[in-house]
Amino acid sequence: MMEEIVYQRSKYLRPMLTYYCAGCQHGIVSKILVELAEEMNIVNNLAICYGIGCYVAGTMNLDLDMFPALHGRACAVATGFKRMRPNQLVITYQGDGDCASIGLGDTLQAAARGENFTTIMVNNQNYGCTGGQLAPTTPIGMVTNTSPYGRSVEAQGYPIRMAELVANLDGCRYAARGALTTPAQIRQAKKYVRRALELQQQGHGYTFVELLSACPSTYKVPFDKVKAFQEEHVYPVFPTGVFKEE
């Protein structure tokens, strides 16, 4: 009896060891992107603009058209690109340090202008690239290298919920937040990204998808405790779902 292949690595993922830590879920975002590019048949019509973060080394792994921006300026660079080439699908691939911290102004202004591209923000609740410091998206009480007693309201304030923040702006047409830990969450996250790209193809305006990623290196938990850690610390602060679709 012949064996059939049920699932295999996409040909747009280069056969190499990624530069991510073990257990980092950025690799799942890469996988979602290449699978959607293949399924929607947009490989030759897709440009990905990425900021600065852990994923910069990881982008070597992707066999798609990509170009870098300065730290936090991916939305500004993508605006220029999209206005010059309106028929090209544009994604900005950013982390939470890039999108919600240094690039908060660029992100919100692009959303307010209603630029017709998609932002994928991978939220791992810390600055993973520089060694796990406190980020604007760190939940209250979570321990990072610069908040060793846990984030406190008095010292560091409250976390920013980007999907809800962007959804408040009129130029934004779609805002959703997915997670990447369990198989069901990954399938749902893929649907969110697909919907955002479909709306961009129809020319609706700014679309924003936030994906909650785990960072076991900063959580300092073993891999089998990641799900429990996220259920305790992350999901109560960052509910998943679609916040705006019009």
Place this chain on the structure above:
Amino acid sequence: MGRIVVDRSVCKGCGYCIQFCPKHVLHMGEQRNTSGYGNHCPDMLEGTECVACATCAIVCPDSAITVYR
């Protein structure tokens, strides 16, 4: 009956596939990563039946798993 093949040159041994396998088919095997990472890689347990649902491949961050039926 299904079967999985783990690409040991890219697997980093995070074990998400073992954790989320609905049939508990996988365990951490004896063989190690071949790219110098040094971790153990998952392997199929004997006497279990894989149903080729591809859950392990979907949760694998390094896309190391190929699923056959």
